[in-house]
Amino acid sequence: MTAIHPVILCGGSGTRLWPMSRKAMPKPFLPLLSDETLFEQAVRRVAGDDRFAPPMVVAGAAHADVIMAQLGDAPGAQLVIEPAAKNTAPAIALAAMLLPDDAVMLVCPSDHHIADSAAFRAAAIAAAGLARQDYLVSFGIAPDRPETGYGYLQRGEPLAGGYAIRSFVEKPDMERAVTYLASGDYSWNGGIFAFRAGHLLAELAANRPAMADLVAQSVAGGRDDGARFYPAAEPFSAIDGDSIDYAVMEKTARAAMVPVEMGWSDIGNWAALADALAGDADGAGNVQRGAVDLAQCSGVLAMTDGPRISAVGLSDVCIIVSGGEVLVTTRDGAQAVGKLPGAVNQ
């Protein structure tokens, strides 16, 4: 059986983790949870296992250097430079066109945290099995709370190693999210996919022919430079960008999902990072990074790249000092950080 081809997507601006995440050095490339960055974790998650081929990374030119540095000595890794940010469907299609028609691609965001790599790999093997049968497969992440910030997958009839997807559900309100959690039939759509490359391109051509054509032109006019591939900019820039969910997954008759529990978090904001770091907390639930003095605090995340943070009497607050900026947010307020002037006007 041929190896699975990891395709690691490095899009997204990560403004909700401002001021640590910046345009020039966004979330995937920061050592948020440990000394390793989320991108390095995404690479390592499928490294040293011959069921997986070397990764193909799709990213903007601005991040090529940091990616090469963080890839380290990953032999055979390839970097595809997106000429423009056009959301996930064109990025995935670029990778699909550069892979053999029969290659199974495993599409992974680079900015998610997955605590249980073994569970991830097991789900990837199951998803690859369905992809080889020309299913378009999404990882269905077991919800552990009534989250209103994610899309959901409703499972349908059982398949080998997974389920057909009965429906894609947009971000629900709290009442529906509670129902979904209780039913056990709904999973979070975590943006991790398995496709046979040729099948994905056929589905894209059927559903978004203009996009498929422009991606094909961009690859045909592209330039190879060692481990880097530069698709042609002009056709790519003309693409009407879209997510793979909207462009293909919600259109196809062959959508499937593989259920997985793997300690997943998209680290979508400072509160989510605090949750992911709970294992490092002191007895009062405080997590500290750098020079920090806390008194009478609980549930505080305090991270600094230099200046000391001193705090008294706070509960469930995140204090982030980075690059000359000081952010203080409640956990509940963390969703709004990306709309702050500092995050918007970088």
Added chain:
Amino acid sequence: MTAIHPVILCGGSGTRLWPMSRKAMPKPFLPLLSDETLFEQAVRRVAGDDRFAPPMVVAGAAHADVIMAQLGDAPGAQLVIEPAAKNTAPAIALAAMLLPDDAVMLVCPSDHHIADSAAFRAAAIAAAGLARQDYLVSFGIAPDRPETGYGYLQRGEPLAGGYAIRSFVEKPDMERAVTYLASGDYSWNGGIFAFRAGHLLAELAANRPAMADLVAQSVAGGRDDGARFYPAAEPFSAIDGDSIDYAVMEKTARAAMVPVEMGWSDIGNWAALADALAGDADGAGNVQRGAVDLAQCSGVLAMTDGPRISAVGLSDVCIIVSGGEVLVTTRDGAQAVGKLPGAVNQ
């Protein structure tokens, strides 16, 4: 009638306003409430009014330069350099020995805020009247809340322009503070006094003869240098320091008080500063100084000397960025700021 001699005391470390207040530049010399510092306000409060003589300032050598700078062109002002910090009684005795025996001295801390200068001056005139009759007079500040952080003065029989003091009350518990507030017979002891210089020294000699003797030796061995006077260090350093309340006020049979409502605050911590700045607050009760972006905040005091502060979702919190330190404290926690490692280990 001779003029009243303001004596402005510049002791105190002000660690509870760390990190803005530092040993090298403590609270009196900072522009906390406006462009003017508390010290400048203390000087200006009695300037340009011929009922008041030029001020005599008592301070440590470390702050002589900032005092001269902030005194500006105050003609006739004098600076007495304390050889050591020995609390208020020796500092006041130094000033008393340098003034004529019949001079009425008005002793004022330099680190308090007084919103109503006219009320202050009227109380000073009343207090001076009692001081000329050889009362030792304390300003009795009308309480507006059941404060447990101050000492109280219980008023006794009426005198011309004030009252005898029936008793001095140590910091009460909340139950007693509520009773004091309701009774109307109790005032805060704000540390503002009027004495006839010779009478104060006689009372000090009677109650603390060793202290009086050492201060007298220090003045006798002192050195005049233009507008500065340097008392001799050796005798002064041998003094067993004490507050004027313990050394004299609570011992004398002639303690009096002058009631006053003048918008007084000792700016004792960041919460008190936030209260004193309430007039500058936005509609949600937030006060900002420097580069600050607030979202979904109320009752927040945010002050920075450079780096931007961004905050989301906070209520009744003080965020202070100063000299490379970041402090975040609830209003309730503000009393504990002085015990933080950063404040203690300056």
